[in-house]
Amino acid sequence: MANMKWKSFNGIPLVVTLIWIAVFAASLHFMDKSVIAFLGILSSIVLVYYTNASKAIKMVIGAAVLLIVIPLVAGDNRYYMEVASQVGIYVAMALGLNIVVGFAGLLDLGYVAFFAAGAYAYAIFSTSQANEFIAGNLFPLNGEWFWPFLIVGLIVAAVFGVLLGLPVLRVKGDYLAIVTLGFGEIIRIIFNNLDKPINITNGPQGITPIPSPELFGLKMGTPFYFYFIVLFVIAFIVLANIRFEHSRLGRAWIAVREDELAAQSMGISLLNTKLAAFATGASFAGVVGVIFAAKQTFIDPTSFTLMESIGILVMVILGGSGSIPGVVLGAAFVTILQVQLLKEFSNFLHSLQQSGIINLPNQLDPSKFQRLVFGIMLILVALYRPNGLIPAKRKKNDLDAIKASKFGQAKLGILSKISQISSGKQS
Amino acid sequence: MLLNILPQVLVDGLTLGFMYAVVALGYTMVYGILEFINFAHGEIFMVGAFVGTEVLLITDALGALEGMNPFVALFMTLVIAMVLTGGLGVLIERVAYRPLRGAPRLVPLISAIGVSFLLQDLVRFTEALARNEFYLNTPTLFTSPISLGGIATIPAKGLVVIVLAIVMMVALTLFVNKTKWGIAMRAVAQDRNTASLMTINVDKVIMLTFLIGSSLGGATGVLFAQNYGTIDPYIGFILGLKAFTAAVLGGIGNLRGAMVGGVLLGLLESLSGAYMGPLTNGAFGAEYKDVFAFSILILVLLFKPEGLFGEAVKEKV
Numbered sequence: 249m250a251n252m253k254w255k256s257f258n259g260i261p262l263v264v265t266l267i268w269i270a271v272f273a274a275s276l277h278f279m280d281k282s283v284i285a286f287l288g289i290l291s292s293i294v295l296v297y298y299t300n301a302s303k304a305i306k307m308v309i310g311a312a313v314l315l316i317v318i319p320l321v322a323g324d325n326r327y328y329m330e331v332a333s334q335v336g337i338y339v340a341m342a343l344g345l346n347i348v349v350g351f352a353g354l355l356d357l358g359y360v361a362f363f364a365a366g367a368y369a370y371a372i373f374s375t376s377q378a379n380e381f382i383a384g385n386l387f388p389l390n391g392e393w394f395w396p397f398l399i400v401g402l403i404v405a406a407v408f409g410v411l412l413g414l415p416v417l418r419v420k421g422d423y424l425a426i427v428t429l430g431f432g433e434i435i436r437i438i439f440n441n442l443d444k445p446i447n448i449t450n451g452p453q454g455i456t457p458i459p460s461p462e463l464f465g466l467k468m469g470t471p472f473y474f475y476f477i478v479l480f481v482i483a484f485i486v487l488a489n490i491r492f493e494h495s496r497l498g499r500a501w502i503a504v505r506e507d508e509l510a511a512q513s514m515g516i517s518l519l520n521t522k523l524a525a526f527a528t529g530a531s532f533a534g535v536v537g538v539i540f541a542a543k544q545t546f547i548d549p550t551s552f553t554l555m556e557s558i559g560i561l562v563m564v565i566l567g568g569s570g571s572i573p574g575v576v577l578g579a580a581f582v583t584i585l586q587v588q589l590l591k592e593f594s595n596f597l598h599s600l601q602q603s604g605i606i607n608l609p610n611q612l613d614p615s616k617f618q619r620l621v622f623g624i625m626l627i628l629v630a631l632y633r634p635n636g637l638i639p640a641k642r643k644k645n646d647l648d649a650i651k652a653s654k655f656g657q658a659k660l661g662i663l664s665k666i667s668q669i670s671s672g673k674q675s
Numbered sequence: 676m677l678l679n680i681l682p683q684v685l686v687d688g689l690t691l692g693f694m695y696a697v698v699a700l701g702y703t704m705v706y707g708i709l710e711f712i713n714f715a716h717g718e719i720f721m722v723g724a725f726v727g728t729e730v731l732l733i734t735d736a737l738g739a740l741e742g743m744n745p746f747v748a749l750f751m752t753l754v755i756a757m758v759l760t761g762g763l764g765v766l767i768e769r770v771a772y773r774p775l776r777g778a779p780r781l782v783p784l785i786s787a788i789g790v791s792f793l794l795q796d797l798v799r800f801t802e803a804l805a806r807n808e809f810y811l812n813t814p815t816l817f818t819s820p821i822s823l824g825g826i827a828t829i830p831a832k833g834l835v836v837i838v839l840a841i842v843m844m845v846a847l848t849l850f851v852n853k854t855k856w857g858i859a860m861r862a863v864a865q866d867r868n869t870a871s872l873m874t875i876n877v878d879k880v881i882m883l884t885f886l887i888g889s890s891l892g893g894a895t896g897v898l899f900a901q902n903y904g905t906i907d908p909y910i911g912f913i914l915g916l917k918a919f920t921a922a923v924l925g926g927i928g929n930l931r932g933a934m935v936g937g938v939l940l941g942l943l944e945s946l947s948g949a950y951m952g953p954l955t956n957g958a959f960g961a962e963y964k965d966v967f968a969f970s971i972l973i974l975v976l977l978f979k980p981e982g983l984f985g986e987a988v989k990e991k992v
Binding site: 561634 | 711771775778780781782783784785788789790791792793794795796797800916919920959962963965966969970972976977980
């Protein structure tokens with residue numbers, strides 16, 4: 249029954265979406281720190297996705313909300329922009345992992361290593377850290393270098409991906425999960441200890457001050473600018489995701505995910521295909537790492553623990569692995585849950601405690617519940633929604649439509665004859 | 676000078692290795708039957724350590740530990756910890772794994788990762804509520820060191836660990852090889868469908884596997900707490916990972932392989948921890964010993980994926 253209902257449901261009316269956006273935009277403008285208004289405006293993106301309108305209109309509305317409405321009503325509010333750019337960073341990372349886990353079906357538990365590679369690449373060369381092992385006192389570089397380093401981060405992480413992938417990708421399934429987890433830990437331990445014999449990463453002390461991006465002398469250090477930088481990168485990654493999904497390589501990934509043996513016997517090179525997925529996913533993480541380093545102005549190995557990898561995995565699995573809108577939703581949801589809802593909740597409990605209503609030990613602070621929340625989410629998703637909140641759509645070839653199209657004969661080849669015969673028999 | 680510490684390093688490595696070996700048995704038993712990495716097994720070990728420590732702390736608080744024979748106290752702790760962790764393992768299997776038995780292979784693994792995180796926080800949570808901190812010090816039952824002919828002193832607790840681990844492994848081997856249930860377990864591991872046709876209750880056998888594997892893991896937790904003195908909710912993760920490495924090293928699904936792999940890994944880790952620093956002039960010290968363990972895992976998977984004792988499996992379409 250529920251399924252029937254869902255089929256007759258063909259989207260939220262456009263008017264409802266527009267009113268929703270207007271109401272929350274207004275309330276965000278008039279209220280200073282209203283979490284609900286902010287969540288409302290972010291969730292309007294989901295609403296837009298389900299709106300009953302043509303693709304072009306949806307794109308225009310979505311872009312307008314992200315590029316005009318949010319910066320306009322919340323742009324001067326540092327807190328909102330901070331949260332929004334943090335959400336954006338995780339959305340971008342989750343989209344990168346989506347290629348590895350969602351498309352190619354390789355469970356990567358060490359994904360954060362590539363993020364670290366990108367972040368360290370920018371951090372080392374943009375501060376005086378690089379002088380420790382490169383002679384000539386050439387560093388630090390100024391913030392203008394941020395832009396070329398987006399590409400450098402991409403390349404460094406992709407090279408890392410290939411180097412790690414070459415040995416790792418020969419194993420499969422759950423072995424791969426463990427091996428990548430091990431590799432992620434190895435990378436973290438190495439970054440943590442590479443202050444001797446040559447000081448490259450400055451060990452546990454971390455690297456600071458990492459310069460903010462600059463464009464023609466304009467310092468872009470506030471969350472407001474990072475919001476736009478992140479949006480730009482997300483747009484790039486989403487576009488890449490969509491283009492990959494329907495490309496020859498993307499179809500090969502899906503074939504490998506569904507059945508390695510069958511894919512191999514169809515002439516797909518397993519190692520190359522998997523390596524491509526690994527390197528692509530890694531390169532996106534590298535780009536995001538550069539932005540992360542510039543935004544935080546300080547990095548140390550504690551930002552790149554296994555928890556981060558698991559967190560990003562939760563985003564992908566919860567949203568729906570392989571589904572681009574799902575992954576965006578999952579990443580936004582988990583990040584907001586972490587950085588905002590849990591924090592708000594613990595602030596609320598603290599205020600209760602201060603007025604003496606309840607007594608809360610420090611350890612039970614909800615903002616420390618990350619593992620518990622992740623754990624419960626992973627179990628529930630695995631049990632009840634293994635395909636995620638917005639499952640990936642399977643592209644089905646509609647034979648009749650192809651037959652009716654102009655290129656039917658050319659596309660179907662010998663199939664067209666067979667289908668003619670079979671349809672002839674039926675009639 | 677380097678050779679002077681060798682006996683001590685070997686003894687430490689053996690103690691660690693036997694603990695890896697018993698935890699690895701849990702991984703390998705479940706993998707043999709379900710072809711699934713029970714990611715939460717390391718956390719069951721951790722729960723065992725906490726249960727054991729709590730039992731000792733409570734007995735101590737009641738004033739009963741003073742006069743008690745240390746062996747009696749250890750036996751009591753082990754029994755309680757094994758019963759509880761065994762039950763916990765069965766419960767986890769029932770709630771988080773059994774509904775997913777037909778699902779694609781990654782789904783139960785994700786559920787297992789979830790269980791593992793959940794357990795870590797639940798233990799932290801309970802301890803924080805009960806004791807206001809989650810790093811616990813375990814009362815030591817065996818304090819006197821035993822001298823081995825003057826070349827090394829072996830702490831009595833280390834000897835207890837090794838002896839008990841050997842007892843558990845021998846008992847498990849006898850159980851699997853000689854009893855009716857053990858034969859049923861091997862049958863299910865070989866072919867689940869055929870076993871069920873032979874009137875073997877597959878669900879019960881799987882439950883039994885989790886019961887035994889988890890209680891062995893829990894018992895090792897108690898031994899770990901005895902040996903190292905301090906525990907926290909995160910000890911299970913890295914130890915579980917290394918025990919899994921040991922299982923892979925010996926050939927996953929193979930009991931003998933898990934035991935040998937565990938001891939071998941413990942020795943290698945102890946040796947690398949002690950000698951890597953001096954041999955590389957301090958460039959790479961003991962902080963890289965985890966890197967060493969994981970590198971072994973990766974090398975084994977690359978060059979001998981079936982492990983030392985495993986059989987290579989041909990994949991069928």
